[in-house]
Amino acid sequence: MASPEEILPIVDYLIDLSCCPRCILRFLGQHAKETFYLNPKEYFNSLIMTGDKDPQENIKKLKSNVCPVCLDCYKDSTIEKITEQLKTLDLESYDYSNFFFNVSFPKCIAVRAHSILLHLKNKFPNYRFGNLYETTSNENVPLLEPPHKIFRVISSKALSEVLNRPCHPKSQLSLLICLGYEDDDIEVKNLKDIINNTKKNQHIRISRNNIPEFLKETDEKMFKSRFSVPPEIPNTPVSIVNIEINAEPLFLGGRYFKFKRNVGQTPWIKDGQSVTDYNVQDEVFKAVSSVLGFDYNSMTFTASGREDVDVRMLGTGRPFYIKIDNPKRRKFLQEDLHKIERMVIQSELVAITNLQTVPESELRRIKHGEEQKRKTYKAICKTTCPNVKEAISVINKHGESQLNVTQLTVMRVLHRRTLLPRNKIIYHMTAEEIPGHSDLFELVMVTQAGAYVKEFVHGDFKRTQPNISSLIGYPTDMIALDCIDIDLAWP
Numbered sequence: 249m250a251s252p253e254e255i256l257p258i259v260d261y262l263i264d265l266s267c268c269p270r271c272i273l274r275f276l277g278q279h280a281k282e283t284f285y286l287n288p289k290e291y292f293n294s295l296i297m298t299g300d301k302d303p304q305e306n307i308k309k310l311k312s313n314v315c316p317v318c319l320d321c322y323k324d325s326t327i328e329k330i331t332e333q334l335k336t337l338d339l340e341s342y343d344y345s346n347f348f349f350n351v352s353f354p355k356c357i358a359v360r361a362h363s364i365l366l367h368l369k370n371k372f373p374n375y376r377f378g379n380l381y382e383t384t385s386n387e388n389v390p391l392l393e394p395p396h397k398i399f400r401v402i403s404s405k406a407l408s409e410v411l412n413r414p415c416h417p418k419s420q421l422s423l424l425i426c427l428g429y430e431d432d433d434i435e436v437k438n439l440k441d442i443i444n445n446t447k448k449n450q451h452i453r454i455s456r457n458n459i460p461e462f463l464k465e466t467d468e469k470m471f472k473s474r475f476s477v478p479p480e481i482p483n484t485p486v487s488i489v490n491i492e493i494n495a496e497p498l499f500l501g502g503r504y505f506k507f508k509r510n511v512g513q514t515p516w517i518k519d520g521q522s523v524t525d526y527n528v529q530d531e532v533f534k535a536v537s538s539v540l541g542f543d544y545n546s547m548t549f550t551a552s553g554r555e556d557v558d559v560r561m562l563g564t565g566r567p568f569y570i571k572i573d574n575p576k577r578r579k580f581l582q583e584d585l586h587k588i589e590r591m592v593i594q595s596e597l598v599a600i601t602n603l604q605t606v607p608e609s610e611l612r613r614i615k616h617g618e619e620q621k622r623k624t625y626k627a628i629c630k631t632t633c634p635n636v637k638e639a640i641s642v643i644n645k646h647g648e649s650q651l652n653v654t655q656l657t658v659m660r661v662l663h664r665r666t667l668l669p670r671n672k673i674i675y676h677m678t679a680e681e682i683p684g685h686s687d688l689f690e691l692v693m694v695t696q697a698g699a700y701v702k703e704f705v706h707g708d709f710k711r712t713q714p715n716i717s718s719l720i721g722y723p724t725d726m727i728a729l730d731c732i733d734i735d736l737a738w739p
């Protein structure tokens with residue numbers, strides 16, 4: 249650690265340049281975990297106390313200009329403005345026990361920090377200044393604290409007080425405080441010119457993230473030709489552009505049932521008109537919105553595959569989840585979830601069970617399930633075969649073992665899927681007579697997810713091979729279909 253005799257002239261010099269006390273601490277290499285950042289005066293006093301300076305003598309008086317390095321990002325007045333704005337936001341309505349925050353600084357404060365450090369190194373060649381661009385420290389090169397770390401140290405307490413909850417890095421509620429500076433783009437444009445000069449013919453986009461990387465490589469002479477070193481005192485400080493509130497999405501999982509035909513899974517609008525009067529998503533959203541108060545537009549519905557509009561979903565139901573963006577609450581009573589279930593079933597069209605919150609890490613199981621899992625269907629088929637008993641015995645014989653089927657993209661989805669043969673497996677199937685009907689039979693089949701079962705019955709103009717019609721040797725069609733099981737442990 250440098251002695252007060254080495255440090256004091258630098259402090260005085262930075263004050264002459266109108267730097268704010270927190271920027272001074274930063275460029276002297278002070279760690280943000282020290283309480284000095286909260287009260288820089290304490291630090292300056294400690295320097296005088298331990299140094300040779302006459303205790304009567306003071307450190308130069310701080311100037312009231314806008315800080316040319318941080319543009320007043322680290323000033324108490326800026327933090328006060330932020331807390332004032334926070335009071336106007338509806339954060340009370342967010343039922344979270346803690347919060348976290350990030351700050352988006354003007355891009356040019358990185359350029360200004362580069363400029364002051366360059367200047368200081370020339371002015372005080374014997375002082376060991378820290379590094380702005382490394383991420384790990386070593387004995388020889390201390391690190392200069394990044395802006396967000398300093399900001400967090402000096403503002404957490406004030407923000408915490410106004411939000412009435414502690415600041416916690418793992419909070420599911422986070423704020424993004426966006427600070428802006430009026431000449432930000434003009435200043436950064438100079439950097440772009442330098443980069444384009446050195447990296448000819450490369451189209452480079454400058455962002456907050458890559459500015460340090462470019463500054464690190466920039467030639468000193470070139471930098472000085474474009475930027476003022478030390479940085480100029482700005483006319484205006486930073487302003488608060490906005491404060492975004494972001495709560496991590498919440499996921500509710502369950503299984504749904506569809507008792508009636510002509511009910512869609514999600515709203516299906518064709519030519520400006522809804523194809524079905526009802527759909528599962530609307531029934532579920534209506535109940536969730538009514539019981540838990542979430543906005544309809546903040547929810548999205550995802551299921552493990554989908555059945556056709558005219559297919560019922562019975563048996564064990566189909567796994568689904570709802571994603572709720574920016575939820576104001578994420579804790580519910582079990583009773584609330586039951587209430588939603590009871591409300592959905594009142595529609596007499598749809599039901600849901602096992603509704604519960606699910607962690608995000610579980611969601612990929614639903615996507616994976618869509619491709620991999622087995623599905624069980626029950627269908628009523630009508631055949632032209634004059635002897636239905638014979639047809640049934642043919643099906644049962646083939647159904648004992650696995651049947652590999654090739655489906656050339658089926659006619660009804662040809663407009664939205666590439667024409668390709670796809671191999672699907674019918675794991676097993678059984679057929680049974682329907683008493684009193686000589687041309688009907690019931691067919692239960694367990695298939696690989698993604699198999700088109702209607703086409704497997706009628707053959708889709710021979711595009712699905714083999715098919716029930718070809719196995720029996722007589723045209724056969726399906727007149728009703730229910731999905732009765734989706735083999736996925738969910739939620």
Ligand SMILES: [Zn+2]
Pocket residue numbers: 267268269270271272315316317318319320321322
């Ligand atoms: Zn400053």
